[in-house]
Amino acid sequence: MPDPSETIAADHGRTPVGLDTSRASIARVYDATLGGKDNYEVDRVVRDTVAEIAPRQSDVAWMNRRWLHRVVRYLAGCVGIDQFLDLGAGLPTVCNTHEIAQQHNPTAQVVYVDNDPLCALHGRALLERNEHTHFASADLTEPDALLACPEIAAQLDPSRPLALILCGVLHHIDDDADPAGVMRRYIDAIPVGSYVAITHFWDPADGSA
Numbered sequence: 727m728p729d730p731s732e733t734i735a736a737d738h739g740r741t742p743v744g745l746d747t748s749r750a751s752i753a754r755v756y757d758a759t760l761g762g763k764d765n766y767e768v769d770r771v772v773r774d775t776v777a778e779i780a781p782r783q784s785d786v787a788w789m790n791r792r793w794l795h796r797v798v799r800y801l802a803g804c805v806g807i808d809q810f811l812d813l814g815a816g817l818p819t820v821c822n823t824h825e826i827a828q829q830h831n832p833t834a835q836v837v838y839v840d841n842d843p844l845c846a847l848h849g850r851a852l853l854e855r856n857e858h859t860h861f862a863s864a865d866l867t868e869p870d871a872l873l874a875c876p877e878i879a880a881q882l883d884p885s886r887p888l889a890l891i892l893c894g895v896l897h898h899i900d901d902d903a904d905p906a907g908v909m910r911r912y913i914d915a916i917p918v919g920s921y922v923a924i925t926h927f928w929d930p931a932d933g934s935a
């Protein structure tokens with residue numbers, strides 16, 4: 727079994743490993759943390775290593791998912807937002823953004839984005855029969871290229887407000903990639919009246935605040 731610190735840290739965990747099952751992937755480790763089945767031993771070793779340092783990791787992942795459910799329910803149900811762009815969407819799990827949004831509005835458009843090809847494979851298979859939900863493979867650190875993706879440009883109406891969701895993903899973006907600048911670019915680009923919803927894992931004990 728490879729050393730988990732080597733498998734995920736060799737490239738700081740930033741390049742998606744996709745179909746390479748000899749290395750842990752962010753999406754599969756997160757799936758394992760949520761108790762999902764789309765993960766391998768190498769991912770579970772990383773999950774368990776993280777749990778030694780952060781024993782409430784699984785609770786945090788579930789709190790994060792429940793936050794996503796609440797925010798989508800609020801935006802689709804109370805605010806009337808009918809376009810959702812979910813960046814760093816991960817592997818499909820229980821109650822995904824489109825399921826919640828489309829409970830309130832069956833024609834709500836949802837586009838998921840992830841840079842891990844495995845997420846795109848799973849996502850496209852799940853969404854085959856849902857004409858209002860699509861998956862785009864793109865890197866969120868390149869906002870202009872991402873927003874120009876055909877799946878996004880074709881599905882989301884740039885003249886109406888949308889919800890831009892980044893749930894548990896920004897902490898994966900290195901400072902070198904300027905996450906604040908990336909977010910500024912998205913906020914400038916999305917239509918007036920849009921909503922931006924972010925969760926960000928943070929260790930209050932790490933002294934960075």
Ligand SMILES: C[S@@+](CC[C@H](N)C(=O)[O-])C[C@H]1O[C@@H](n2cnc3c(N)ncnc32)[C@H](O)[C@@H]1O
Pocket residue numbers: 742752753756790791794813814815816817839840841842845864865866867892893894895898899
């Ligand atoms: C912790 S998971 C969160 C999944 C989901 N948003 C949730 O909260 O349940 C983070 C996801 O972000 C994706 N990701 C990481 N860096 C990314 C990037 N630069 N561009 C797009 N997706 C990225 C990973 O592949 C992974 O699927």
